[in-house]
Amino acid sequence: MKTYRGSCHCATVVFEIDTDLKTLAMCNCSICRRRNAVMARVAAQRFRLVAGQDALTLYQFNTRTAKHYFCRHCGIYPFHRPRVAPDAYAVNVFCLDGLSAEEIARLPVRRFDGRSFSSVE
Numbered sequence: 001m002k003t004y005r006g007s008c009h010c011a012t013v014v015f016e017i018d019t020d021l022k023t024l025a026m027c028n029c030s031i032c033r034r035r036n037a038v039m040a041r042v043a044a045q046r047f048r049l050v051a052g053q054d055a056l057t058l059y060q061f062n063t064r065t066a067k068h069y070f071c072r073h074c075g076i077y078p079f080h081r082p083r084v085a086p087d088a089y090a091v092n093v094f095c096l097d098g099l100s101a102e103e104i105a106r107l108p109v110r111r112f113d114g115r116s117f118s119s120v121e
Protein backbone atom coordinates (compact mmCIF):
# COMPACT_ATOMS: atom_id res chain seq x y z
CA MET A 1 0.00 0.00 0.00
CA LYS A 2 1.27 3.46 -0.89
CA THR A 3 0.91 6.76 0.88
CA TYR A 4 -0.30 9.64 -1.25
CA ARG A 5 -0.24 13.25 -0.18
CA GLY A 6 -2.88 15.60 -1.48
CA SER A 7 -3.69 19.27 -1.20
CA CYS A 8 -6.12 21.93 -2.32
CA HIS A 9 -4.99 24.50 -4.90
CA CYS A 10 -3.60 27.03 -2.43
CA ALA A 11 -2.02 24.19 -0.37
CA THR A 12 -3.67 25.30 2.86
CA VAL A 13 -5.48 21.98 3.11
CA VAL A 14 -3.05 19.05 3.07
CA PHE A 15 -3.95 15.41 3.64
CA GLU A 16 -2.50 11.92 3.27
CA ILE A 17 -4.13 8.63 2.38
CA ASP A 18 -2.84 5.06 2.43
CA THR A 19 -4.24 3.15 -0.54
CA ASP A 20 -3.48 0.86 -3.45
CA LEU A 21 -5.68 3.04 -5.69
CA LYS A 22 -7.12 -0.02 -7.42
CA THR A 23 -10.50 1.44 -8.31
CA LEU A 24 -11.75 5.00 -8.59
CA ALA A 25 -15.33 6.17 -8.46
CA MET A 26 -17.49 8.70 -10.22
CA CYS A 27 -20.99 9.61 -9.14
CA ASN A 28 -23.90 11.20 -10.98
CA CYS A 29 -25.58 12.86 -7.99
CA SER A 30 -26.39 16.55 -8.03
CA ILE A 31 -23.14 17.66 -6.38
CA CYS A 32 -20.67 15.14 -7.82
CA ARG A 33 -21.65 15.81 -11.42
CA ARG A 34 -21.22 19.55 -10.88
CA ARG A 35 -17.77 19.21 -9.36
CA ASN A 36 -16.88 16.54 -11.93
CA ALA A 37 -15.14 14.55 -9.25
CA VAL A 38 -13.15 11.37 -9.68
CA MET A 39 -12.76 9.90 -6.23
CA ALA A 40 -10.86 7.30 -4.26
CA ARG A 41 -12.44 5.96 -1.09
CA VAL A 42 -10.37 5.09 1.96
CA ALA A 43 -11.27 4.01 5.49
CA ALA A 44 -11.00 6.74 8.11
CA GLN A 45 -7.90 5.17 9.65
CA ARG A 46 -6.16 5.48 6.28
CA PHE A 47 -6.83 9.21 6.05
CA ARG A 48 -4.86 11.93 7.84
CA LEU A 49 -5.53 15.63 7.70
CA VAL A 50 -2.03 17.13 7.80
CA ALA A 51 -2.94 20.83 7.66
CA GLY A 52 -5.79 23.20 7.02
CA GLN A 53 -8.51 22.23 9.48
CA ASP A 54 -9.46 25.90 9.88
CA ALA A 55 -9.71 26.40 6.11
CA LEU A 56 -12.17 23.56 5.57
CA THR A 57 -15.72 24.69 5.01
CA LEU A 58 -18.51 22.17 5.39
CA TYR A 59 -21.34 22.01 2.87
CA GLN A 60 -24.37 19.81 3.48
CA PHE A 61 -27.70 19.33 1.72
CA ASN A 62 -30.57 16.88 1.38
CA THR A 63 -30.33 14.36 4.26
CA ARG A 64 -27.27 16.23 5.59
CA THR A 65 -25.49 12.93 6.13
CA ALA A 66 -22.59 13.41 3.77
CA LYS A 67 -20.04 16.03 4.72
CA HIS A 68 -18.71 17.89 1.69
CA TYR A 69 -15.61 19.93 2.40
CA PHE A 70 -14.01 22.66 0.36
CA CYS A 71 -11.19 25.10 0.98
CA ARG A 72 -12.56 28.51 1.91
CA HIS A 73 -9.56 30.19 0.26
CA CYS A 74 -9.30 28.53 -3.15
CA GLY A 75 -12.67 26.74 -3.36
CA ILE A 76 -11.22 23.35 -4.23
CA TYR A 77 -13.00 20.18 -3.09
CA PRO A 78 -10.30 17.94 -1.55
CA PHE A 79 -12.45 15.22 0.09
CA HIS A 80 -15.81 14.39 1.63
CA ARG A 81 -17.40 11.92 4.02
CA PRO A 82 -19.86 9.92 1.87
CA ARG A 83 -23.47 9.38 2.83
CA VAL A 84 -23.22 5.69 1.86
CA ALA A 85 -20.07 5.29 3.94
CA PRO A 86 -19.99 7.98 6.64
CA ASP A 87 -17.00 6.30 8.30
CA ALA A 88 -14.91 6.62 5.15
CA TYR A 89 -13.33 9.45 3.22
CA ALA A 90 -13.71 9.96 -0.51
CA VAL A 91 -10.87 12.07 -1.85
CA ASN A 92 -10.54 14.02 -5.08
CA VAL A 93 -7.82 12.05 -6.90
CA PHE A 94 -6.84 15.12 -8.90
CA CYS A 95 -5.66 16.68 -5.62
CA LEU A 96 -3.07 13.91 -5.11
CA ASP A 97 0.63 14.58 -5.68
CA GLY A 98 2.68 12.27 -7.87
CA LEU A 99 -0.26 10.97 -9.84
CA SER A 100 -0.59 12.24 -13.39
CA ALA A 101 -3.84 12.66 -15.28
CA GLU A 102 -2.63 9.86 -17.59
CA GLU A 103 -2.14 7.48 -14.65
CA ILE A 104 -5.58 8.39 -13.33
CA ALA A 105 -7.12 7.75 -16.76
CA ARG A 106 -5.68 4.21 -16.77
CA LEU A 107 -7.37 3.23 -13.49
CA PRO A 108 -10.77 1.52 -13.58
CA VAL A 109 -13.64 3.81 -12.61
CA ARG A 110 -16.72 2.50 -10.89
CA ARG A 111 -19.87 4.48 -11.71
CA PHE A 112 -22.00 5.14 -8.67
CA ASP A 113 -25.65 5.96 -9.33
CA GLY A 114 -25.99 8.59 -6.62
CA ARG A 115 -28.72 10.37 -8.58
CA SER A 116 -31.13 7.45 -8.06
CA PHE A 117 -29.99 7.21 -4.47
CA SER A 118 -30.88 10.81 -3.77
CA SER A 119 -34.13 11.62 -2.03
CA VAL A 120 -34.20 15.09 -3.59
CA GLU A 121 -34.15 14.49 -7.35
Ligand SMILES: [Zn+2]
Binds near residue numbers: 008
Ligand atom coordinates in the same frame (compact mmCIF):
# COMPACT_ATOMS: atom_id res chain seq x y z
ZN1 LIG B 1 -7.10 26.08 -0.72
